[in-house]
Amino acid sequence: MLPAILFIAVVLPLAWFASEFWHHRWLRLLLGSSAIALSFLIAYTVGSLEHLNANAWYGGASKNLIDATVTELEKGNTEQVIRELKALQNEFQPTYENRARYDKLIEGYLEHLGHEWRHKV
Numbered sequence: 001m002l003p004a005i006l007f008i009a010v011v012l013p014l015a016w017f018a019s020e021f022w023h024h025r026w027l028r029l030l031l032g033s034s035a036i037a038l039s040f041l042i043a044y045t046v047g048s049l050e051h052l053n054a055n056a057w058y059g060g061a062s063k064n065l066i067d068a069t070v071t072e073l074e075k076g077n078t079e080q081v082i083r084e085l086k087a088l089q090n091e092f093q094p095t096y097e098n099r100a101r102y103d104k105l106i107e108g109y110l111e112h113l114g115h116e117w118r119h120k121v
Helices: 002-019 025-075 078-091 102-113
Strands: none
Touching: 002 025, 025 078, 025 102, 078 102
């Protein structure tokens, strides 16, 4: 299915360009509208997939953070957990531009607590 969509995404604008030299106005309008609509559809799909990827990425790292924190608190390592959470708090600077090294910061937090990094995404 994906190869067919990619093929159409390449051929449709070329057909639109070629139709500009034909006398059939309806064909130019149809091909042009279809090419533009397909480009919007592809952009929307790629954006949706990136959003799902970000959700899974943050979700996996956050699960590791929560699991390790709960485990250590249940062991009674409250002071160490608080110390490491404060260090994480100082280092984490969220931004809209990138993921702010969230996974690396969580990995460091887990290592300081003596847990293994479990990347499930």
